[in-house]
Amino acid sequence: MQVTINGKQYDFDKGTTVLKACSEIGLDIPTLCNDERLVPSGSCRLCQVEIEGWGKLHTACTTQVREGMVIHTHSDRVIKARQDLLDMLISNHPLECLTCEKSGACKLQDYCYEYGITEGTYRWEMSKPYFDDTNPFYTFDARKCILCGLCVRVCDELQGTNAIGFENRGFDTQVATPFGEGLENSTCVSCGNCVSVCPVGALEPKSKKKFRHWETRTVRTTCSYCGVGCQMDLKIKGNEIVEVQPAFDAHNEGLLCVKGKFSYNFLSHPDRLKKPMVRKDGVLVETGWDEALDVITSKMKEVKKEFGSDAFAGLTSARCTNEDNYMFQKLFRSTLGTNNVDHCARL
Amino acid sequence: MITKEKLFEIKEKTKPSLVEKLLESDRVEFRGEDLVLKGEYYKKQVRIALKNCDIIDPTNIDEYIAMDGYFALLKALTEHEPGYVVEEITESLLRGRGGAGFPTGRKWNEAYRYQADKKYIICNADEGDPGAFMDRSILEKDPHSVLEGMALGGYAIGSDQGYIYVRAEYPMAVKRLQIAIDQAREYGLLGKNIFGTGFNFDIELRLGSGAFVCGEGTALMESIEGRRGMPRPKIHRTAHKGLWGKPTIINNVETLANVPVIMNRGAKWFRGIGTEESPGTKVFALVGKVENAGLVEVPMGMTLREIVFDIGGGAQDGKEYKAVQTGGPSGGCIPAELIDTPVDFESLGKIWSIMGSGGMVVMDENTCMVDIAKFFLDFSVEESCGKCVPCREGTKRMYEILDRITKGEGVEGDIERLEELSETVSSTSLCGLGQTAPNPVITTIKYYRHEYEAHIKDKRCPAKSCKALIKYEITDKCIGCTRCAKVCPVVAITGKVKEMHHIDQSICIKCGACYDVCPVDAISII
Structure with a gap:
């Protein structure tokens, strides 16, 4: 399908979303809720683009290319809309980047930087604080949650556990466990796949080590826990593993289990046998x-x-x-x- | 199973006694051959969707049959192909009465032409606009018209399963619908092999749990499928991939109630009513500060003046009419100077409002337009599902600004900020709820900007409605009867018998109790 993006003509397969098309030609469209593995949800609205003759803006993640489509990904109108949306998000987000573990790997931080958003225009009422540290491996901080829904969708569509969902409506919406009983009493299997997809610091591993993302280097390895051979990226500070991220470009497609994701502390444990x-x-x-x-x-x-x-x-x-x-x-x-x-x- | 002959037999047996009973009650009269409700209120009304309401017993299928009920279905099944039904509805130019006004025939045609092993027809009975009760009335008073409309739709598109998504807050509607479904099943008008034609169609009820957003088509389907009712992006047309990924038609209650009548009387007849682009009638819930509140069904194109004044009797208590709000939280406020606007999809769109599902709220001189915008926005904030950013965060911020303005804490730039937020929320929200939520704000700023400015700059509410900006004072008309002092809940009023009384502003909570009881109108609001 012949499509014009920002003045240049390209050819894409039928059924390709505008977001995928842009990514194929190396165009960076901001998105906080998209994940190729999941059914598009269109909730963050950041990937909106202007399509000539289509009136209002359209989200690139939920729109498929059509023959002759003329798309503008960074027009003034688009940029203004993205700025306004980011402004709304950051206005209801604690500005704790100095102490937030996610700093440096936070998509909200990156986009606010890219689109020139400072502390937020509407710093009035904030979301109700809620902190759940009942899971042994990770914590949930509702204040930092931007309700992109990735954690809920991964838990449902990929992990098939459905331990978490949304509760309340509108501004009071929060990610929660059924009947508010907390992660400890939910059906959560601690796979940590929600933590891996969280674009901000709402879901964080209970890290033993303090580190900054820019201090780490990445080493690709194979998980040694079972024969499946999941690929993972070890985040290493100095000579120590500080975090594990699943590899998306491998057969485990960005998923790990509780062991692969969280159980790496034995590596530097003094009791570990290193020689026969x-x-x-x-x-x-x-x-x-x-x-x-x-x-x-x-x-x-x-x-x-x-x-x-x-x-x-x-x-x-x-x-x-x-x-x-x-x-x-x-x-x-x-x-x-x-x-x-x-x-x-x-x- | 009921046959053609039996249907005629029931009609012939039931109709005379029904007519006799009605004429005796003196509630109805004949208009041509049609039985209509008697009285000044009904004179200008043309009732199609409400034609049986308050006339038949909704729990008696025989009375519905007596009023030509199920004859449209009989005729369609025994004499016509499904394609004919689609054509007839397309020809009638019936447009969705839920608010958006999408042509029903075009919708049906999409599903009709789409091949699939299973198709669904859903009746959207999740009516939720504040002050709107059009669908409720039809469901409670003429449920069979909706069932017949659905069966016709099912036949037209090739579906054998219908769902009625009705809100659980309508217990009477749920009850009456279930009775109607049971009766229709008993007569074989729902179920297998209807009229012996081989056409199967059944209907099940699905109860909504009170989320306004479930009236949005995709959220409604999510809810029927057993998930949290949140809208999903429309990657495919619902008519191609809807409920459980199958071709689905969602029609509003009133739309479906129109269908049997159109099939009985023909598309041409229908197009003779209303305007060229919006044929037929529309039911409105005329509420607010209006003399005769209630349901009205009028031909499209009738002016607001005729509806509000000729039928509604104008503003209550002789007060000055100020505006009318149509379309509920998605609609706009129409000022008095536009009272001669014809009510149809196009005309209302041109003045920044919408037809909506039929809420029509009349406002008088004491209605503050900033407060009205705040009221509707509060509703949208409450009912936003929280899925997308602009609707969840943006409407909240707009509400906060409006709240400040009505409390006298508005600042320069608030109007511009509201306009900017309105633009972002309406242009970037995922579903219709968010896209239209700013409409009450946009229209009130457009037509009543001076009221916003009075609140912000002069700290004054011109309608004398915003509590933080008004004061009650006793004028020298006071006769010292002490009634105000007795009724004041915070003892803010002092004064001797037969002497002028005085309100201590530092104590007064502005409840208005004194104002209401003063026998000589000595208390003024400033």
Whole structure:
């Protein structure tokens, strides 16, 4: 479909949204509520664009391109509307950027900067404060919530848990658990996918470390908790992991579970084993892999000779990959000669 | 199952006794062949949607049949193809009576032409404008007309399932609808194989839980689907992908009540009533400071003057008529000088108001227009679903400004700020609620800017209505009867018997009790 965006002609597939089209040609359209994985909700209204002959402004996330469409993404009218909307949002948002954990990765902060919005024109009545820290892994601060709805939609459409929803109406609307019983008493499984999509500092991990987003570097890795192999980006300050973000461009499509998202503190725990250990004279002593493997193979041979194959039992882990588990059972069945092999698979 | 013959039989059996009973009661008279309600109030009215209201017993299907009820359905099912029904409604130029005025035939045609294994027809009975009770009256007094209209719609578009989304705050309407549905099912006028034609159609009730926004089509569908009633963006037409992703038609109660009559009397007859672009009639709930409040159904194009003065009898208690508000929280205030505007979709649009669902609130000289704007905005703030930013945050800020102005705390620039916010909220909101919420503010600023300025600059309420800006004072007309002093709840009035009394302004709470009881009008408001 031939579409003109800001004076240049482009060709897009039928069914492409204007927002997607703009992103394909590298145009940055502000949005606080869009997520490609979810049904468009059109609630933040920031992605509005002007389409010639269409009268009022239209949200790019909910409008599909049409043949001959002429779109203006940054006309004076569009910019004014975005400024007004940001002004409304920031007017009802605590200006705590100095202490907010999200500072530096906050979309509201970024857009206000881009569109020149300062402290907000309408700093009158503010949303009712509500703070929920009953979940072991994350906190919810309703004052900072901009009601983009991403957390609610991710919990519903992707996680399928439906632990949270909206309560009250209009200005009093808040994200809440059923009957206001708090996250602890909800059906929340602490997957943290709501935290991963929150564009502001309303949902924050209960971080053990203080850090600023600009102090961190990112390392892509594979989650070691199970064989699914979710990709994640570790946020590292100095030499320490301070936060985990799911990778969106991998097969887990921006999702993680409670372990992947929040359970990384063992990495720098003093009790963590970093080298193989061998018991000598009743005491475990650090050693190298060569010696450790020698001990294992020699013991295996001894036991097999003396007690036979069925003296062995092997238990492997669901945290290993399919390939690892395959090799493990192969070792037990063909090398040691026993079918006594199982795995936990109950993470 | 009822047959054609049986339907005629019921009509012939029921009608004479019904007519006799009505004529005896002296409430009705014949206008041509039609039975209409008697009295000055009804003389200028033309009742199509309300034709059976207060005439038949709504809990007796036979009386509805006696007034030609279900004959339109019979004729359509036995003599015509669905396409004919769509054409006839298109030809009639019937426009949605819920407020927007979209041509019903065009809507039906979209769904008719769209192939799908399942289609739905929904009756939007979530009437919610303040002071509006048009649909309620039809549902309570003539529920079968809505059922028949839906069945005709179902036949036209190829749907076998209808839903009536009715607010739970209308218990009588819910009850009467359920009785009507049960009776129609019993007669086989709903259910399988209606009139032996193979056409199946049934209707279920869905009760709304009191959210005004659920009257918005997409929010209504979300609610029926079991989710929180919040509007969803219209990526697809409802007629193509609506309820549960299936082609869906949503029509207002009054629209549907018009359908059987149009099918009975023909599109041409219908177009003979009203204006060229807005044929037919419209029901209004004439309320506020008007002498004869109530429901009126008049041909489109009748002037506001005829409705407010000839039918409504003008402002109450001989006060001066000031304005009329149409379209509820989405509408606008129409000043006295535009009283000769014809009431139809186009004419009202031209003067910045809307037809709306039919609320018509009359205001007199004591109505403060800033306060009225605040009242309607308060409603929108309360009823905003909170989903989109401009409606949730913007209407609230507009309300806060208006509240300050009416309290005498307005500042220079407030009017301009209101205008700016109105523009943003109306142009960027997700659904009709937000897009039209600023209308009462826009129109009152447009026509009554001087009242806003008086509040802000002179700290004065010209209508003498805003409590913070008025004072009660006792003039020398006082005869010292002491009634005011006795009624004052805060003992602010002092004075000896038969001597002039005095109000202590520092104590007075401006409740107006003294003003109401003074027998000699000695208390003035300044």
